[in-house]
Amino acid sequence: MNAILKWFKKMPRSQWKLILLVASILLFIGVWYAVSWWTELRDPVQGSLVPPPDEVASSFYWLLSNKDRATGIYLFQHMFTSLERVFLGFALAFALALPSGLLMGRSWVAEGLARPIVEIFRPIPPLAWAPAFLIIFKIFWGPVAVVFLGVFFPILFNVMLGARSVDRTLIDAARTLGARRSDVFTKVVLPYTVPYLMTGVTVGLGIGWMCIVAAEFVSAEGGGLGYFILANSDFGYYPEMYAGMVLIGILSVLTTGLAGLFEREVYKRMGMD
Amino acid sequence: MIISVKDLRKVFTKERREVVALDGFDLEVLESEFVCLLGPSGCGKTTVLRIIAGLESKTSGQVLVHGKEVASSRPRVGMVFQEFALFPWRSSKKNVEFGLEVRHVPRDGRSKVADKYLDLVGLSGFAEAHPHELSGGMKQRVAIARALANEPEVLLMDEPFGSLDAQTRNLMQRELLRIWAATRKTVLFVTHSVDEAVFLADRIVVMTARPGKERESIEVLLPRPRDRTSPEFIAVRSRVLSELDEEFEKARARELSHSPEVKNNA
Numbered sequence: 001m002n003a004i005l006k007w008f009k010k011m012p013r014s015q016w017k018l019i020l021l022v023a024s025i026l027l028f029i030g031v032w033y034a035v036s037w038w039t040e041l042r043d044p045v046q047g048s049l050v051p052p053p054d055e056v057a058s059s060f061y062w063l064l065s066n067k068d069r070a071t072g073i074y075l076f077q078h079m080f081t082s083l084e085r086v087f088l089g090f091a092l093a094f095a096l097a098l099p100s101g102l103l104m105g106r107s108w109v110a111e112g113l114a115r116p117i118v119e120i121f122r123p124i125p126p127l128a129w130a131p132a133f134l135i136i137f138k139i140f141w142g143p144v145a146v147v148f149l150g151v152f153f154p155i156l157f158n159v160m161l162g163a164r165s166v167d168r169t170l171i172d173a174a175r176t177l178g179a180r181r182s183d184v185f186t187k188v189v190l191p192y193t194v195p196y197l198m199t200g201v202t203v204g205l206g207i208g209w210m211c212i213v214a215a216e217f218v219s220a221e222g223g224g225l226g227y228f229i230l231a232n233s234d235f236g237y238y239p240e241m242y243a244g245m246v247l248i249g250i251l252s253v254l255t256t257g258l259a260g261l262f263e264r265e266v267y268k269r270m271g272m273d
Numbered sequence: 274m275i276i277s278v279k280d281l282r283k284v285f286t287k288e289r290r291e292v293v294a295l296d297g298f299d300l301e302v303l304e305s306e307f308v309c310l311l312g313p314s315g316c317g318k319t320t321v322l323r324i325i326a327g328l329e330s331k332t333s334g335q336v337l338v339h340g341k342e343v344a345s346s347r348p349r350v351g352m353v354f355q356e357f358a359l360f361p362w363r364s365s366k367k368n369v370e371f372g373l374e375v376r377h378v379p380r381d382g383r384s385k386v387a388d389k390y391l392d393l394v395g396l397s398g399f400a401e402a403h404p405h406e407l408s409g410g411m412k413q414r415v416a417i418a419r420a421l422a423n424e425p426e427v428l429l430m431d432e433p434f435g436s437l438d439a440q441t442r443n444l445m446q447r448e449l450l451r452i453w454a455a456t457r458k459t460v461l462f463v464t465h466s467v468d469e470a471v472f473l474a475d476r477i478v479v480m481t482a483r484p485g486k487e488r489e490s491i492e493v494l495l496p497r498p499r500d501r502t503s504p505e506f507i508a509v510r511s512r513v514l515s516e517l518d519e520e521f522e523k524a525r526a527r528e529l530s531h532s533p534e535v536k537n538n539a
Contacts, residue, residue: 173359175328178376192362
């Protein structure tokens with residue numbers, strides 16, 4: 001007994017963390033089962049409103065090779081629709097927010113001109129736009145526009161903050177070395193802003209995934225995981241509904257992880273790790 | 274004459290208050306001369322340097338580098354800052370190459386010049402290191418190499434060793450003299466350390482309290498390497514110190530008599 005205790009005490013922090021991770025997941029699954037049983041006990045006639053994890057898992061497995069009953073197409077297709085929308089919305093927001101943020105951070109004229117417009121749009125949650133965008137941009141691009149809005153502001157404001165806080169002496173040094181205004185912009189301001197940009201990207205991606213699901217609830221027949229979840233819920237196919245939710249969680253974790261990897265790679269390249 | 278400043282005046286406006294930083298400032302620096310600019314804080318030493326570097330506009334007067342008015346075209350001066358001002362995302366070598374890069378020197382040429390100057394400052398082994406991996410003294414070596422790589426006629430140094438510890442500071446002073454001897458650049462060096470000025474300079478220009486102008490120009494005729502403990506060194510030191518003390522007292526008296534004035538770090 002004592003030996004085991006000693007062995008436990010000697011374990012490095014990293015191993016403890018692994019054990020805690022496994023314990024945490026097991027705890028989660030346990031609670032899930034408990035809730036599932038409890039809802040079934042409460043109303044044995046209707047059955048469980050929260051399907052147990054194994055049922056969701058087998059439904060997920062089934063959906064991999066079968067068209068789902070509610071929407072009649074493969075889960076994959078919904079997934080790709082959502083991924084495509086998130087990617088497009090993100091790419092458009094990135095492409096527009098980066099130069100705008102740099103400009104607004106470095107030029108008081110640009111900021112004076114753009115800030116009021118930005119402040120008009122900012123307090124309106126992106127999701128409030130979903131119906132309007134559905135009308136304007138139709139079923140595919142409507143949700144893309146919602147994602148765009150969700151991603152745009154975090155990137156814009158972070159880049160603006162970064163561009164504004166560029167170390168004054170770095171610009172002075174560049175100028176005494178012969179840098180023109182354009183050089184200062186591309187070789188000093190832009191690299192200085194990268195860490196801020198990365199923060200904006202990470203935050204923006206998270207918001208993007210929140211936006212896409214809700215926007216797809218609204219744009220019903222446009223497909224996507226949001227629509228998949230809603231449709232299966234309408235038909236009472238709860239295991240499928242939960243499988244869709246799990247898939248969105250997985251995708252969100254994966255893309256955020258990818259952004260993190262990208263971020264680390266950029267820092268390594270820039271020698272700032 | 275490589276630097277010629279005549280009747281320079283600089284007025285800052287901060288919060289609607291005008292502060293005369295420099296008034297009637299004259300300075301002449303000869304080719305290959307090592308001049309230290311010394312004065313109480315707030316006397317406008319740094320402002321002089323920044324105007325010569327083209328980083329700050331003058332209110333009136335004439336500032337010539339090699340007979341040409343500065344501020345217009347790209348000035349042929351290099352500048353070294355107290356805060357090192359290295360680009361943290363660039364390696365030492367890439368930092369040194371910066372000036373050549375913006376002047377569109379081809380890659381091979383850049384690399385060669387950067388290697389040469391990194392070698393001169395004794396950092397050949399740290400070409401690929403990034404600033405965060407370097408000590409303060411090494412960072413300032415990179416900054417000096419970066420300024421020199423542009424082959425400027427004048428090297429402006431704004432309290433470059435001000436943030437280094439005493440030992441490193443002394444070492445860097447000796448190193449700077451070695452580099453100066455090797456390149457024969459004209460150096461205009463701002464400091465508030467009397468000891469540093471006497472150790473380094475051919476000539477020390479003591480400035481008055483604000484508005485700054487030249488109070489005294491003192492030739493330091495001691496042979497190099499200078500011994501900080503020698504009676505001759507100490508004699509020059511005490512002379513400079515007494516000049517400076519008077520200005521310091523003046524500045525302090527004014528600060529006490531006036532209502533709090535807008536401060537600027539120049």
